[in-house]
Amino acid sequence: MSDVQVSNKAKWWKSADVKKTAIYWVILTPIIGYVATEVQLRSIGAPASEVMASVKSLMGIFTWAASPVAGLVAALALTSLMGKRHYGDNPPPDADHEIRNSPRAAATWVVVSTLLCLFALITGLIVLQKDSESILDAKAININVTGQQWVWNFDYPESNGVRSEVLYLPVDRPVVFHITSKDVKHSFWVVQMGIKMDANPGYVTETAVTPNKIGVFDVRCAELCGLLHAYMQNKVHVVSQADYDAWLSNRAALEGAA
Numbered sequence: 001m002s003d004v005q006v007s008n009k010a011k012w013w014k015s016a017d018v019k020k021t022a023i024y025w026v027i028l029t030p031i032i033g034y035v036a037t038e039v040q041l042r043s044i045g046a047p048a049s050e051v052m053a054s055v056k057s058l059m060g061i062f063t064w065a066a067s068p069v070a071g072l073v074a075a076l077a078l079t080s081l082m083g084k085r086h087y088g089d090n091p092p093p094d095a096d097h098e099i100r101n102s103p104r105a106a107a108t109w110v111v112v113s114t115l116l117c118l119f120a121l122i123t124g125l126i127v128l129q130k131d132s133e134s135i136l137d138a139k140a141i142n143i144n145v146t147g148q149q150w151v152w153n154f155d156y157p158e159s160n161g162v163r164s165e166v167l168y169l170p171v172d173r174p175v176v177f178h179i180t181s182k183d184v185k186h187s188f189w190v191v192q193m194g195i196k197m198d199a200n201p202g203y204v205t206e207t208a209v210t211p212n213k214i215g216v217f218d219v220r221c222a223e224l225c226g227l228l229h230a231y232m233q234n235k236v237h238v239v240s241q242a243d244y245d246a247w248l249s250n251r252a253a254l255e256g257a258a
């Protein structure tokens, strides 16, 4: 019995299936990495804040880090689908048991998975940390965000109580959002700025960002909140400081007249 084990030990990685899998793995990994990163980064679009720029490059790094795992799974699937079937009178070779029962293979898999998870956790936390820095910024504009089925409302408490369903922000100034909900849980998501925060009834959550690009971007709800959840979206206009001031005084005049 021990003779068989010894002779098998040298054999499992020499088996044709393992070699085939290794070749598929080497070919598939860069293809999956390249295609997935391209699709991912194109669908994200151009970032409108520094946070989003780092989220975007992080997504690229994560996708590349995951591609050897995806490549290995695809390679194993391909080998299994294209290889001989082992059942009944044609049982799998002893060498297959060798790798399946190998403590070294199991340990390698656990260590590699742990390292990948730690890498994702630490780099993710570093990027998220940037998000909260402008909450401490004294120059920041404060805006109260209220979600309800199925609209967002934005209050500008520092500007004579201006209220709007469309968000206006000046470029290159930190903004702190104080977020709550009138009914169920929503999630305030400014897509191209890379910020997303739960809106819970009964208390206030905070997130902050500094928009660094003039343009029109998307505000969405990222928490399934009822029938019209998918339509709970509107726009954020990032404008120059002068345009922002003009918009605010216009809104204030309109509301004063109403």
Ligand SMILES: [Cu+2]
Pocket: 147, 185, 186, 187, 221, 222, 223, 224, 225, 229, 232
């Ligand atoms: Cu919602």
